[in-house]
Amino acid sequence: MVSRTELRARLVADGLAGAVATTREQSLRRYRQFAARDPRVTLGLLPLRRWNERDVLALMADRCGVPADFCRVSGPDLIDPERTLDALDAFAERLAAVAARRGAVLLGTGHPGRLLGFYAGLADALSAAGCLVLTPAQGRCVDITTRFGVRTYNLAYVRGVALVREGGARGTVGVTGAHTHSPLPVRAALEGLAQGGGPLPDLVVGDHGWVCGAGQLGLDTIGLADVDDPAVFVGEAEGRVSVAVPLEDAAPEESYRPLMRYVLNRACLSQ
Template sequence: MIDPELTVGALDRFAERLGAVARSGGAVLFGTGHPHRLIGFYGALADALSAAGCEVLTPATGRRVDITTRFGLRTYNLDYVRGVALVREAPALRSGCATGVHTHSPLPVRTVLAAAAEAGGPLPDLVVGDHGWVCGAGQLGFEAIGLADTDDPALFVGEAEGRVSVAVPLDDGVRSDYYRPLTRYVLNRACLSQ
């Protein structure tokens, strides 16, 4: 069971970090391993930060990422929807479509960050996402915040180790429209509502 008070407290800290990067006009990278469920949440945050003058980074579009899965080695392509990075099965690459694959791998964020560095930057002041996007960025020393389901403890471990700034406990498998109240709450708390 997820304690709602812990979720609200973490959402407040999450919004505080978004507000801080908005005030500084920093660069932000968004990425999700749950594109079917969470693209709307992250996309709204990316839109708001872009409107506030932040650069929403989109490096390595179309770049291949080989990820070992329980089905063997799979090749995926990096793509962005509404400024949010995700991976797609290589033959199904259709830019702008919200569907992508579910992954916990840190390899996509490592690929994106390496591409940004190779191009001379900018590098993100904040990485926002879930699963491997947050943990992988945190392991590389980038400030990272994200949503975390209690059945996937990696973000909570990363937060306890000081590698993840904020891990918000919630159910990451509900219908996408159920995240709209959280989106409004975070945008209001971060002073980013339009």
């Protein structure tokens, strides 16, 4: 079992907290974009109030531990590992609660190249605990606007975790999935559930548009978010995201395995 002290050391050593790969320039640019309600940064969330740049920075300092100073404009950004650990504990509590009632769970990621293994481990454990891991609308086309124009993706599932692949990439070998911030995949999945008459998820687990898109629709959501994804933390502050875990989201995939083990142990879901 990974202890809190051991995990704290791993978080810092692996660059998931402490000084992270996300640069200060990137974070501040995203805060400005969020304040301007740029849809590339709001991730499907419609803020309930007006957030200016200073409001966003103050929130991110409170939730993530980034420096609350606009004068710091370069270098790596910072995440307080204690805040990460506290959020992981709350994340585990939500998993334990849905497992206790054998609820329906939808898991999805816009960062499949990095976070797929983390979510897949959760999906396996939740399924073993008697939860219904939902996989609706498999293969459905989703048109997403990118910097290269509108591209068509297909909704797919790998080990119970939703992601999108470019049109035509249907196999699982060598094609993990596309990186996206869009809320459209979770909307397509939920539309598939509604059309099929299946149960809506009791909990949505994910990142980027999966968290914000589902939270905007009133579903219980928890997820991981980097310091340049302020929408997830605004969603938490406004009550539409239950738990937002501050975490560098672009580290090597194996870096997230200790987190998965820690969360499953805390949730009493270890197999």
